[in-house]
Amino acid sequence: MIALESVCKRYIRVHHGEEALADLNLDILRGEYLSIQGGPGSGKTVLLRVLGMLEMPSSGSYLFEDYDVGALPEAERARIRAEHFGFVFGNIDLVPELSALENVMLPMAYAGLSRPKRKARARLLLDEMGMGEGYDSPPSRLMPIERQLVAIARALANEPDLILADEPTNGLDLEDGREAIRTLESLNEKGLTLVLFTRSEELASRARRRLRIRAGRLDPNQRTIGGKA
Numbered sequence: 001m002i003a004l005e006s007v008c009k010r011y012i013r014v015h016h017g018e019e020a021l022a023d024l025n026l027d028i029l030r031g032e033y034l035s036i037q038g039g040p041g042s043g044k045t046v047l048l049r050v051l052g053m054l055e056m057p058s059s060g061s062y063l064f065e066d067y068d069v070g071a072l073p074e075a076e077r078a079r080i081r082a083e084h085f086g087f088v089f090g091n092i093d094l095v096p097e098l099s100a101l102e103n104v105m106l107p108m109a110y111a112g113l114s115r116p117k118r119k120a121r122a123r124l125l126l127d128e129m130g131m132g133e134g135y136d137s138p139p140s141r142l143m144p145i146e147r148q149l150v151a152i153a154r155a156l157a158n159e160p161d162l163i164l165a166d167e168p169t170n171g172l173d174l175e176d177g178r179e180a181i182r183t184l185e186s187l188n189e190k191g192l193t194l195v196l197f198t199r200s201e202e203l204a205s206r207a208r209r210r211l212r213i214r215a216g217r218l219d220p221n222q223r224t225i226g227g228k229a
Contacts, residue, residue: 001028001029001030001064001065001161001162001193002026002027002028002051002062002063002064002162003026003027003028003061003062003063004024004025004026004027004050004051004057004060004061004062005025005060005061005063006023006024006025006059006060006061007021007023007024007025007026007050007057007059007060007061007062008021008022008023008024008057008058008059008060009021009043009046009050009055009057009058009216010058019216020043020046020216021043021046021047021050021057021216021217022215022216022217023060023217024047024060024216024217024218025218026047026211026218028051028162028193028195029193030161030193031188031191031192031193032193032194032208032209033185033188033193033194033196033207033208033209034193034194034195034196034207034208034209034210034211035195035196035197035198035203035204035205035206035207035209035210035211036048036195036196036197036198036204036211036212036213036218037198037199037200037201037204037210037211037212037213038197038199038212038213038214039199040199041215042213042214042215042216043213043214043215043216043217044197044199044213045166045197046216047197047213048164048166048195048197050062051164051195052081052085052087052164053069053077053078053080053081053085054081056069056070057070064080064084067080082107082110082111082158083111083158083160084160084161084162085160085161085162085163085164086155086156086157086158086160086162086163086164087155087163087164087165087166088148088151088152088155088163088164088165088166088168088184089151089165089166089167089168090166090167090168090169090170090171091170091171092139092144092147092148092151092171093151094139094147094150094151094154095139096138096139096140097138098138099135099136099137099138100126100131100134100135100136100137100138100139100142100146100150101119101122101123101126101135101136102122103139103150103151103154104121104122104125104126104150104153104154104157105118105119105121105122105157106154106157107154107157107158108121108122108157108158111157111158121157122153122157123135125153125156125157126149126150126153128153129149129150129152129153129183130149131146131149131150131153134146143176144171144172144173144176145172145176145179145180148168148172148176148180149180149183152168152180152183152184152187156187160192161192161193162192162193162194162195163184163187163188163192163193163194163195164195164197165184165194165195165196165197166197167197167198167199168180168181168184168196169181169198169200169203181196181203181206184196185206194207
């Protein structure tokens with residue numbers, strides 16, 4: 001599904017350059033459940049942003065299915081990102097002025113769906129998340145787990161093939177965190193590719209394939225097969 005080859009990402013700071021990803025190689029197979037574990041400054045978040053086409057590598061190649069991502073104009077990358085990728089972040093960046101339903105509808109508006117179709121799909125997704133009530137509530141009136149479930153529903157709005165989840169249990173208590181991760185894992189069981197970025201040893205060990213990133217490099221000794229309990 002995805003192949004990164006010799007990918008580097010450099011940022012120009014005030015006095016010197018800084019390499020956030022260094023000669024990184026990674027293949028992601030369709031339908032797999034992969035965790036990438038790393039602490040602060042490891043390059044974990046930069047790798048997520050590169051994989052999600054939110055930033056481009058400074059060098060190296062990125063193939064997404066039949067696309068050479070580096071050769072595409074930004075408009076085409078944005079289309080691929082909207083149609084194939086879903087993002088779930090630990091900071092649950094819902095739009096505070098919009099209701100739960102409107103937050104889920106938002107990506108579909110960018111994709112050009114009619115309002116009736118957006119509303120019907122958003123309701124269906126929220127029902128699948130077990131939200132029940134609360135469609136019209138703003139994020140501030142929802143419980144933390146409800147906000148994360150709305151964020152997961154929003155990530156599914158355009159029927160993506162791949163979910164990139166960055167610390168999806170942040171801000172949740174133990175039981176709510178388990179509910180959030182089980183919800184993501186159930187999507188993988190239905191065929192979605194799931195890539196989980198986390199600092200947590202416990203969360204990382206749940207994936208069927210587990211990698212560790214340090215100083216912008218994937219540790220070749222951490223390419224182990226795991227699996228959730």
